[in-house]
Amino acid sequence: MKILVSTRQMMLLEALASESRVRMIELLDKRPMNVKELANALGFSSAVVTKHVQKLEDAGIIRTESLTGTRGRQKVCHLRLDSITLQFRAPAAPPVPNRYTTSIPIGQYSDYRIMPTCGLASRSKIIGMIDDPRYFADPERMKASLLWFGSGYVEYRIPNYLLSNQRTRSVSISLELCSEAPGFNENWPSDIHFHLNEVFIGHWTCPGDFGRNRGVHTPDWWEYGTQHGLLKSIQLQPEGTFIDGVRMSDVSIRDVPIRYGEDIRLRLSVPETAKNCGGLSLFGRHFGNYDQDIEVAITYEDS
Structure with missing residues (x-):
């Protein structure tokens, strides 16, 4: 995925401007994890992890699915993107014929x-x-x-x-x-x-x-x-x-x-x-x- 760095992409850029969310991406690169597993791995509460998950999901970096677990429903997180290329210069407009x-x-x-x-x-x-x-x-x-x-x-x-x-x-x-x-x-x-x-x-x-x-x-x-x-x-x-x-x-x-x-x-x-x-x-x-x-x-x- 290639994106032009601009104010229109602030949601994605802000989602990456957090060490905690970048660590979550590193964990999800190994395997899908639910909110509780992420909280345990990061040493955070489930409420804090849920907010980070929402940020990453809104930016399109991860996706979540609700599955039935041993104790009710659980939200499982998956990496949605394999890569992002940041483009700092806008491509030249095609020549007008x-x-x-x-x-x-x-x-x-x-x-x-x-x-x-x-x-x-x-x-x-x-x-x-x-x-x-x-x-x-x-x-x-x-x-x-x-x-x-x-x-x-x-x-x-x-x-x-x-x-x-x-x-x-x-x-x-x-x-x-x-x-x-x-x-x-x-x-x-x-x-x-x-x-x-x-x-x-x-x-x-x-x-x-x-x-x-x-x-x-x-x-x-x-x-x-x-x-x-x-x-x-x-x-x-x-x-x-x-x-x-x-x-x-x-x-x-x-x-x-x-x-x-x-x-x-x-x-x-x-x-x-x-x-x-x-x-x-x-x-x-x-x-x-x-x-x-x-x-x-x-x-x-x-x-």
Whole structure:
């Protein structure tokens, strides 16, 4: 047992600051003894020994048990600890990992290939025409606060600010999303796939397309079904990939090539071949239940 010498450990330190109690520890090192045996060995009364025993027990140095003896109950004392290491200097705090964050608007995708149903909306209007994939190239897409498609993918570029001598330790991605059904259908599963730098890191099955309750931040003019999604947090770590803390795959940060001078590519997709090809709705600021875009946090260390 290792303890830091501090005022929080006064009970233990005071328990050892007595020659009588140290002699009791020496006796108990040989064998367990009851209070009367300790009193006889030390030349004290049982009442005095009982007080010392209480001090040692409160400090966690010994333990006692009540057993039936020839003349009623007796308290038998046992050493509880084998050793204590006193530490006078507090250990240095672990270094805080280097970290940077970035926020990516959902309309700032760098590539896409999608199939209807599909569309884009800003906080004030529909962008282009609904169910026409050509409008995913419209310059106004940069203002999008909601996008949706039936199958396919959108891909984003995460800025890579690492220097050549630095290595990524983890990537965390937070985003609000759900399935995409015509209108809405809260029982509409969709297998949403996640890729990082073309490495498939796992998929999550969204249970539905949520439209029964209005989104907290969904604008009043929006009357087209889907109202909000679920906020999901994806963490790519040395131990694997997790979604909301639950293992999604065994793919670790070491399995994803993140190179100096190259952006990190995040792809969100619903393949036509997926068991549950239920589309994707992605929410940004001013839409849904969470007023955020795609939030990314990257930790790193010097290599």
